[in-house]
Amino acid sequence: MAGPLVGVSVLDFTRALAGPYATMLLADLGAGVIKVEEPGRGDFTRENGPHVRGVSSYFLSINRGKRSITLNLEHPEARELALRLSEGVDILVENFRPGVMERMGLGYAAVRPRNPRVIYASVSGFGQTGPYASRPAYDMIAQGMGGPVSITGEPGRPPVRVGFSIGDIGASLFAVVAILAALHEREMSGEGQWVDVAMLDSQVALCENAFARYFATGEVPGPIGTRHPVITPFQIFPTRDGYVVLVVPRQDKWVALCEALGRQDLLADERFRDNSARTRHHADLEPILAEVMRTRTTEDWLSFLGQRGILCSPVNTIDKVAADPQVLARDMIRQVSHPKLGSFKVVGSPMKFFRTQHTIEQAAPQVGEHTEQILKERLGMSDAEMARLRREGVV
Numbered sequence: 001m002a003g004p005l006v007g008v009s010v011l012d013f014t015r016a017l018a019g020p021y022a023t024m025l026l027a028d029l030g031a032g033v034i035k036v037e038e039p040g041r042g043d044f045t046r047e048n049g050p051h052v053r054g055v056s057s058y059f060l061s062i063n064r065g066k067r068s069i070t071l072n073l074e075h076p077e078a079r080e081l082a083l084r085l086s087e088g089v090d091i092l093v094e095n096f097r098p099g100v101m102e103r104m105g106l107g108y109a110a111v112r113p114r115n116p117r118v119i120y121a122s123v124s125g126f127g128q129t130g131p132y133a134s135r136p137a138y139d140m141i142a143q144g145m146g147g148p149v150s151i152t153g154e155p156g157r158p159p160v161r162v163g164f165s166i167g168d169i170g171a172s173l174f175a176v177v178a179i180l181a182a183l184h185e186r187e188m189s190g191e192g193q194w195v196d197v198a199m200l201d202s203q204v205a206l207c208e209n210a211f212a213r214y215f216a217t218g219e220v221p222g223p224i225g226t227r228h229p230v231i232t233p234f235q236i237f238p239t240r241d242g243y244v245v246l247v248v249p250r251q252d253k254w255v256a257l258c259e260a261l262g263r264q265d266l267l268a269d270e271r272f273r274d275n276s277a278r279t280r281h282h283a284d285l286e287p288i289l290a291e292v293m294r295t296r297t298t299e300d301w302l303s304f305l306g307q308r309g310i311l312c313s314p315v316n317t318i319d320k321v322a323a324d325p326q327v328l329a330r331d332m333i334r335q336v337s338h339p340k341l342g343s344f345k346v347v348g349s350p351m352k353f354f355r356t357q358h359t360i361e362q363a364a365p366q367v368g369e370h371t372e373q374i375l376k377e378r379l380g381m382s383d384a385e386m387a388r389l390r391r392e393g394v395v
Contacts, residue, residue, distance in 0.1 A: 003030020003358025008183070009089040011082075012036060012066065013106070015043040017139065017165055018123050018199060019095030020062045021172035026091070026179070027065030028349040030358040034089075034374055035063065035365065036082065039070040039395060042367035055340055063364035064336060064346055069375070070368035070395050078394045079105050084379055087114045091179055095123040098133050108194045118192040119182045123175045127198030137199055142167030146203025151210050153223040160223070170202040232278040232285065233257075236315060237293040244293065244301050247311040251275065260308045261292050338363035371395050 008031040012023040020035075020043070027033045037043050048058035069085075071078040083106065086092055092111060094101050101107045101122075108120045122128060125137020143149050143162055153160030175197040182193050204211070210221040213229060221229065226245075228234035233248050248254050251274060258266045266272050266288070271281040278285055293301065298314055305312045316324065322333055322345075334348040341363070348360055375381040375395070389395045 002356065003028070004353055004356040005029040005031040006356075006358075008032070008091065010034065010091045010093060011086055011089045013082075013092070013094035013096070013101070014123070016045055016095065017062060017168035018171045018175075019093055020045075021169055022121075022123060022175040022179075023066065023093050024062050024064060025172065025176050025349075025351075026093075028351065028358060028360060030356070031091070033066040034085065034370075035066040035068045036073075037068055037070050037367055039072050039368065039393070042068070042070070046367065052344070053340060055338070060338070060344075060364045061346060064360060065362050066365055067370035067374060068365035068368055069371045072393055072395065073104050073106075075392075075394050077389070077392070081375070081379070081389075081394070082106055083110065083114060085374075086111045086118065088378055089115070089118065090183065091119045091121065093121045093123070093175070093179070097136055098122070098124055098128050112192070116191055117186060119179055119186065119195060120192065121175055121179050121182075121195040121197065123171050123197050123199075125199050127201060128196045132200070137167075139165040139167035139199075142171070142199035142203050146200050147207040147210060148203055151207070151221050151223055154225045155223055157223070166206065167199050167203060170206050171197055171199040174202045174205070227282060227286075230279060231275060232282045233289060235286075237290050239293055239298045239301055240296055242298040243315040244298050245313045245315060246289075246293070246305075249311070253310060254278070256308055257305075257310055260305060260310060261289075263288070263292065334360045336361055336363040339366065368395070 005026060008026070010023055010026050010031050010033040012019070012033050012035045014020050014023055014035075023033050023035070035043070043059060043063070045062075046056045046059045048056050050057050071082055073079055073082065086106075094106075102109070108122075111118055111120055124133075125142060126132035126135055140161060143166060146167070148162050148166060149159045152162055175195070178195045178197055182195055186192055209229070213219070213221055226236040231249055233246055236243050236245050246257075248257055254272075254275070255267060258264050270277070271284055272278045296304070302312055302314060314320075321327055327333060330348075330352075332348040332350070334346050335343050336346050337343055344363070346360070346363075349358075372381075372386050375386065375389075381389075386395075
């Protein structure tokens with residue numbers, strides 16, 4: 001079945017993670033994505049390991065469902081081909097540093113006259129404006145400058161990077177939201193527009209609760225381990241053989257927990273009388289609960305507490321997540337086909353549609369796999385023209 005973006009075309013000038021993840025999501029939704037790559041080498045993340053029979057698993061994980069065309073953008077004719085391709089697409093996405101696309105003659109000012117309806121999305125470290133606009137950025141730079149690193153980890157310990165690339169992926173998600181909003185607005189105005197999404201801005205937005213607390217109290221948030229800053233208990237506790245996540249969001253659940261643990265005495269303790277008090281005295285409460293939680297195994301607690309309506313979960317390692325029955329039932333582990341690897345697994349899409357669901361079946365493309373197909377299909381190139389373009393190093 002076709003996805004909700006079937007018929008929408010995307011010209012993808014992205015590489016690394018922040019851009020490709022965004023265009024992969026568009027492909028997951030059914031859009032036709034043409035990935036522009038450097039001849040020979042392709043997107044440099046094709047070199048990132050681990051490799052499986054010479055194919056980068058990193059590249060495969062964020063470029064599924066796309067077609068690849070190679071264009072030597074240092075060649076004037078290749079840049080002209082890129083502009084011609086831009087004439088027929090709905091969306092163009094790039095994640096170069098500000099000014100790079102302009103220097104290649106592929107900036108918004110060059111594309112818009114040829115395609116006034118294009119949604120031109122730029123994803124960069126710091127955005128198209130401001131004193132940092134020209135700076136390069138990677139995920140860790142965005143995490144460090146935007147706040148997440150300062151509030152991640154244990155108190156009194158060195159700063160800790162968030163365990164996945166939230167700097168890149170956060171920008172990707174905001175970029176897709178902005179692109180789809182601009183696409184919707186175009187239906188009313190008939191005009192496209194330039195969309196500007198910065199990794200730093202996205203990290204600031206994702207740290208909303210930390211900023212809200214700072215603005216309200218003037219206190220600078222710091223790392224607090226696994227606990228929640230305003231709800232207690234709401235954290236990870238050690239068990240006899242591992243760890244369990246325990247979440248007590250309401251007073252009735254606190255009463256139920258105390259009764260389940262046989263610690264009704266805590267209900268009469270003024271330090272723990274309500275959530276606000278428990279949060280202020282979390283350092284007193286944590287060792288009391290930890291001592292009890294260590295008396296049983298994780299599985300015992302999950303069963304015992306779950307039966308009593310108390311929210312809890314295991315701390316699953318990736319292998320356990322990949323085999324979890326709920327994850328599998330939600331189609332979050334997919335098998336796709338690759339010409340070199342045959343069938344292999346990828347993470348599925350969390351976006352489900354009851355009428356226009358798009359099935360993920362196509363793996364990431366090989367470098368330039370669709371160059372000839374795309375140029376013939378979209379620009380009417382002949383075999384002779386294709387041969388000349390290859391001979392002259394244009395593609």
